[in-house]
Amino acid sequence: MSLTTKIFLAIAVTAALVIGTMSLLVALSMRDGFSQYLLRGELARFDRLVDELALAFDPGSPGWPQLAHDPRAWHEFVRSHFAPPGVPELREIAGDPLLIAGRLLLLDPSGAPIAGAPPRTERYEQRPICFDGDCGTEGPLGYLRLNAASLSDSASDAFFIRGQYASLAFSALVALLISGAAAFVIARQVLLPIKRLEAGAKSLASGDYSERIDLDRSDELGDLIGHFNTLAETLARTSRAEREWISNTTHELQTPLSVLRAQIEALQDGVRRADPETLAEMHAAQMRLSRLVQDLKILTYAREAEFVADLTRHDLVQIAAEAVEVARPALSGAGIDIVCAFPDGLDVSCDRLRIAQVFDNLLQNAARYTDAPGTVRLTIRRGDGLAQVSIDDTAPAPPNDVLPRLFERFFRAEGSRSRALGGSGLGLSVSKAIIEAHGGSIAAAASDLGGLNVTFTLPEMQS
Template sequence: MRSSITFKLFLAILATCIVVALAMGMAVRYSFDSGFDDYIRERENQRLDSLAQALAVDYAEAGGWGFLAGSGDRWGRSLRLSRYGRPGGEHEHERDRDGGPPPGPPLRVTLLDADGGWLAGPRVRPGAELMRHPVTVEGRSVGWLLSPAPMPMVVNDEIDRRFQARQLRATWVIVGLSVLLAALVSLLLARLLLVPVRRLALATRRLADGDFDIRVRVGAPDELGRLARDFNRLAHSLARNARLRRELMADVSHELRTPLAVLRGEIEALQDGLRVPDEAALASLAHEIGRLNRLVDDLHELSLADAGALDYRMQPLDLSALAARALDAVRERYARAGLALDQDIEPGLRLSGDERRLEQLLANLLENSLRYTDSPGRVRLRLGRRDGRIVLELADTAPAVAPDQLPRLFDRLYRVESSRSRLHGGSGLGLAICRSIVQAHGGGISAAPSDLGGLAIRVEWPPAEARAADAAGGADSLRATDEE
């Protein structure tokens, strides 16, 4: 449990909430203490002001401070009036029965005359911190009231002390309840936030066990939602790759089985004396061995392309001249097959690429059209520049390819069985090799219906500036030490 993400996330959120609650509690406590000290000082000033007003009235009536010298009770009376109101007022009932002040700490107030001479109250100690309040009669100061300044966090009044204690208890009770609430919220958040993570963890284990059909529910469009979508794409890609691998193995085994079965039958016939080892029998054996050799070579070529080990030596070359030579090489074979070969090649088109691989690309495309175009027929090769891109298009006449089968033409060992079948002798890997070569040169290849009634293969390369930048940055990474 301690090593789980839920527990760690719970502790992290809880610790953060506790720190915040304690900080808020201390801030509230500091604010209360500061405000309470100001409240005590303000109340003391109000008491001194009330006493100063009472003494000013007595001073005006007596014409001086002589009323204090005749009777000490006048000073106590002034103190009572300043704290609880004048006789007959709304606070009169708060006095003691004998006329004295009610129980509680008395005011420690000293009265000085205008010259600083002592008149009443306790004597002032030298150096004591005092609050000074003037006694004003008709706009002039006739005396001074001195009171000890309230000490911070020191409360003398019992009611104030009880209020302060209640506030302190309330503060820490609130902090404790906040911590408990934080613990509950942290636990809920830790569990809720990790629900998608647990789903992803379970799905990952099943994916690692080979269940490529597993998918996770995509929740909110946040980081976890994007992670779930990426996981689903990964599972889909793995499922597709597993399916393609099974199909590839089945197709390869089928392709190998056919020439091997023919070879075995031919050899057994020769061994049993059913066939004479003449030129025709040897030619048949050589033909099947050639099919096997081409299939193995094509598979080896694709395996090198998948591993990034194909040897590409990029250099500037004349693509127009390269296409013309490729057409000249197959023109006689096209004529024997009853196919007309048209060309529309823009001269001087230059490309940074590997000459040997581009020759292989053109040869494979032309071989594909030669094998799968009915006679009499027509094949047209166009090469030119469109919107700054170099475009090569090879179109042929019937038979056509169904639109839903066009995207799969570049898959390995895929054939359109109805017309472009194994009877034509291909391995089904030529277009897959073409796609690998085109992609290595930074281009794209696609298939579409031809305006001649058959199939059109379209190859596009990016503008010259982009090709030059790609060639300069990635030529070394495309080279390999393997040589065919």
């Protein structure tokens, strides 16, 4: 069965059960209520009989001994005092006195039977018997109980009940039809957005990420539609990033490969000789290609659990000092001074080789994009359970509008920060991947030295 059919049947069957149960309860209540109504109406006609019983009561011999255990005397008493003489219509309405006497029961004040028929049903009505109709001073002398008659005793009563049952059945049928119509409408209202989600999911599965669903609901299905649209937007953005990634990777790989190819073909054609200068150019192209492949590999496996497998306690200050000593000759050769401000020691849990790679990338980036004479400042401080590392350089500075994009793959801020020294545009992306894999964060901002400030944090290990 379709989901529409299932929802429709669930609502319709539930409504049918509720309506059927209510109809049954109403029918039973109607039957009992009608019996009680008839009993009250009948018992109200026994004023004369109650008065005669009060007059026949002997305080010296309470309990109507003349009627006790004598059905014939009781029947004759009821026959004599059932209805006022000369009122035949009352007799016709109330019925045969013998039949009435067969349903009457005389009780003493405690409720013990004195005369009359034993109870035949659980439904009855009774009224007290008092002197002059006043039971307030001495209490009732006894009670007159009228047992309920079977509905089949009166054709008119049975006809009335059948009519009420027919009306109730018709009302239940109308309620069922209305419930069925409501179930159909509700099922369609629930299923329409689901069908739109189904069509949208098929579009996404086929590779079309442009599908969007109108958000015209504020319930849980509306939330689901919103999540679907967010997913579609994310997939579209990821698809665009993937195409750009492949295009940029191809472009970046093409440059060193073209250089190597040109050099090799020149050697083959005899245009150039395998002198130290040519070999150095080929080696530089090969190293650039190797670094690019290594960076691509790091970014590819950045989300893998084994990416930072060697997480042990290391002194971040020592790692930074070693990176500075490695980078100092290249910085000095480019006319750039490096200034460091380190604490005595700061332990973090990290993969030493990866964090050293971050320092190398950031220092190389500062050296590549800082004009001589210039300065690079490396600062390490602790605070709020974090180790904070800041690398600042002097001019030039990237425009403020490109700062949020500096960590994108292959992105370069053209113009103010030169590309003359090359670079794949992956250094900051690799650094971001490594820092985030360690549970830290990294950000770029304008530096107070006039260039770029790159700051990253790592959780500090407590001693």
